[in-house]
Amino acid sequence: xxxASPTLDLSDVAALAxxxxxxxxxxxxxxxxxxxxxxxxxxxxxxxxxYADDAPLAGVDTLFDLASVTKPVTALALARLGAxxxxxxxxxxxxxLPALAATRSGRVPLDLLASHRAGLDGHRQLYAPLLQxxxxxxxxxxxxxxxxxxxxxxxxxxxxxxxxxxxxxxxLLLGAALAARAGDDLDRILDREVLAPLGLTIxxxxxxxxxxxxxxxxxxxxxxxxxxxxxxxxxxxxxAWALARDAAxxxxxLFGDARAVVDLGVAILDALAGRxxxxxGPADLEPVLRDRPGGSxxxxxxxxxxxxxxxxxxxxxxxxxxxxFTGTSLWIDPDAQLVGVLLTNRVHPTRDGxxxxxxxxxxxxxxxxxxxx
Numbered sequence: 222x223x224x225a226s227p228t229l230d231l232s233d234v235a236a237l238a239x240x241x242x243x244x245x246x247x248x249x250x251x252x253x254x255x256x257x258x259x260x261x262x263x264x265x266x267x268x269x270x271x272y273a274d275d276a277p278l279a280g281v282d283t284l285f286d287l288a289s290v291t292k293p294v295t296a297l298a299l300a301r302l303g304a305x306x307x308x309x310x311x312x313x314x315x316x317x318l319p320a321l322a323a324t325r326s327g328r329v330p331l332d333l334l335a336s337h338r339a340g341l342d343g344h345r346q347l348y349a350p351l352l353q354x355x356x357x358x359x360x361x362x363x364x365x366x367x368x369x370x371x372x373x374x375x376x377x378x379x380x381x382x383x384x385x386x387x388x389x390x391x392x393l394l395l396g397a398a399l400a401a402r403a404g405d406d407l408d409r410i411l412d413r414e415v416l417a418p419l420g421l422t423i424x425x426x427x428x429x430x431x432x433x434x435x436x437x438x439x440x441x442x443x444x445x446x447x448x449x450x451x452x453x454x455x456x457x458x459x460x461a462w463a464l465a466r467d468a469a470x471x472x473x474x475l476f477g478d479a480r481a482v483v484d485l486g487v488a489i490l491d492a493l494a495g496r497x498x499x500x501x502g503p504a505d506l507e508p509v510l511r512d513r514p515g516g517s518x519x520x521x522x523x524x525x526x527x528x529x530x531x532x533x534x535x536x537x538x539x540x541x542x543x544x545x546f547t548g549t550s551l552w553i554d555p556d557a558q559l560v561g562v563l564l565t566n567r568v569h570p571t572r573d574g575x576x577x578x579x580x581x582x583x584x585x586x587x588x589x590x591x592x593x594x
Contacts (some may be wrong), residue, residue, distance in 0.1 A: 229267030232250055234587045236280075236329045238565055239268035242580035245548050245565035247279035247440050249480035250584060253487050254592040255558035258508075260487070263592055268431060269415055270440045271451075271569060284439040284476050285564040286558050288545030291475040292392050294411050294423070294485070296335055296509055296521020297501065299401055301414040304505045308402045310335065310520075314367065317398040320360060324367035328377050331398055334391040336513055336520040340374025341366070341390045348463035352447055357463045363397055366390040372397050382546075385516045389472040393460065394470020408469035416586050418500050419488050422465065423477035426454060427467040439476060440566040442495060457547050459569060473545075486495025486542075486560030525552070533582045535589030536561070548577050552585060562589045 231250050238248035245360030247268040256259040267284065269276035300430050302308040308317070309333040311422040317331070324528075326339060333339040369390055374383040400407045403414075407424035416423050422433065429435040441453035448462075458460045458473035465474055492499040492506055509521050517524035525532050525540040530554040536559065542552035550566030553560050562585050567577040 227567070228469050229261070229263035229591060230264055230492055231263040231320060231588065232267055233265065234263075234584055234591065235267035235563075237587060238563065238580040239582050240580075242456070242583065244574075244576035244577050244580035245567040246270065246276070246569055247283060248563065248565040248584075249279060249281060249283055249285070249479040250564075251281075251483040252564045252588050252592045253560045254481050255487070258367075261592060263588070266485075270566070271350075279440070279482060282438060282478050284435065284478050284567060285549055286440070286442050286545075286547045287373055287423070287475045287477050287482070287549050287564075288458060288473050288547040290477075290482065290545040290551055291469060291473050291542050291551050293521045293543050293551070294546070295392055295396055295399065295413050295471045297489075298411050298414040299331065299335060299395065299521075300501055300505045300509055302399065302403065305502060306510070308399070312410050314394060314398060318363070318394075318401050318554045321363060321367045321394075322468060324364055324365040324545060325370045325493075326394065330378075331395060332508065332520060333378055333382040334389060334395040334398075335509075336382060337385045337391055337518045338378070338513070339388065339391050340370045340378060340383035341386070341388040342369045342371055343386055343388045343390070344460075345369050345390060346459070348459040348472070351459075359464050362460075362464055363394065363508075381514050385518045387518060389458075389460065392472035393464070393470050397522055399471070406468050407471060408474065409467060411475070415500065421481040421484055422480045423478065423485070424476055425465075425467060425469040425474055426456065426476060429476055430454070430467070433583065434475070435476075441569050442566055443568045443572055444570040449507075451570065469516075477564075479564050480548075482551055482558050482564065483562045486562065489553055490558060490560065510531065527580055531578075532561070533583045533587075533589060535584035535586055536594065544581075545573075550581060557589075557593065559589065559592060561592075563588075
């Protein structure tokens with residue numbers, strides 16, 4: 222583990238999201254630059270947990286609903302189980318979950334679910350029965366997800382998969398497969414395989430509630446009438462909440478603070494370099510991070526892309542990471558050895574508005590400018 226230098230104050234960088242772009246009531250940024258054997262660290266917070274003068278100030282220990290930043294952890298758990306031959310990413314969904322063998326995705330390999338190339342639609346309102354006061358049947362929901370194939374993606378998938386479409390449904394199914402094979406609830410598997418070995422303050426609502434002052438530290442997300450008002454201390458994603466409640470699904474359900482998320486990124490850099498006691502090796506990460514045909518989606522992460530990338534202009538071409546719908550993000554530049562994190566609750570009090578799209582590149586540009594001096 223490289224030595225650590227004094228921590229830089231990045232509060233002014235966090236304030237770009239809150240004060241300049243008005244993207245969220247609260248924002249916390251964290252960064253690590255591995256430079257000449259030294260960890261140069263930065264962290265800062267801005268705003269209040271909700272829009273009120275007496276609301277608690279955001280702090281570096283504020284916990285956020287990570288939303289789809291859960292997906293990289295699910296992908297790393299798949300890699301960990303694969304490294305110990307507990308599960309092979311080439312196994313078919315129906316082999317791991319026999320109840321789904323007769324669905325349209327029964328013959329889809331887990332690797333294609335992880336890389337968004339299983340031919341699935343992105344989303345289904347699996348939580349819809351709750352709107353009528355009815356219970357959600359988890360087994361039926363998984364069958365709906367597995368049958369949600371796009372019209373142009375019939376039959377067995379080709380070896381490289383169908384054209385990529387970002388799919389929460391694919392990760393919901395992947396998480397269910399991991400849980401079935403490992404014989405435990407998914408949040409416990411993610412903790413055992415990835416989070417606990419790294420000592421990270423990341424977990425499901427029920428896990429963090431048992432470990433830290435979760436309800437006082439967590440930022441609220443959206444105000445949703447049918448869920449009883451402002452969602453705080455429960456996952457924002459409706460499907461994850463309907464199917465896992467205070468546990469986690471493969472696509473959403475984890476909470477964490479910025480320091481923990483940036484340390485997750487550092488652990489990935491260590492694994493790529495084979496440094497220290499990394500939980501995975503470079504060969505284990507190869508299927509997770511290799512470029513795949515048809516787009517920027519990898520198998521648990523996304524590649525930097527577009528003319529105005531979310532990671533800003535200073536992160537390099539091989540940068541990879543992930544966004545979360547609630548306003549969270551993680552970007553990792555393996556060439557610059559730079560990890561950056563921006564956590565916000567941009568969906569509070571409503572998901573309407575797109576200021577986060579302008580805030581993210583601005584924040585990451587400022588973060589990289591400070592860290593790479």
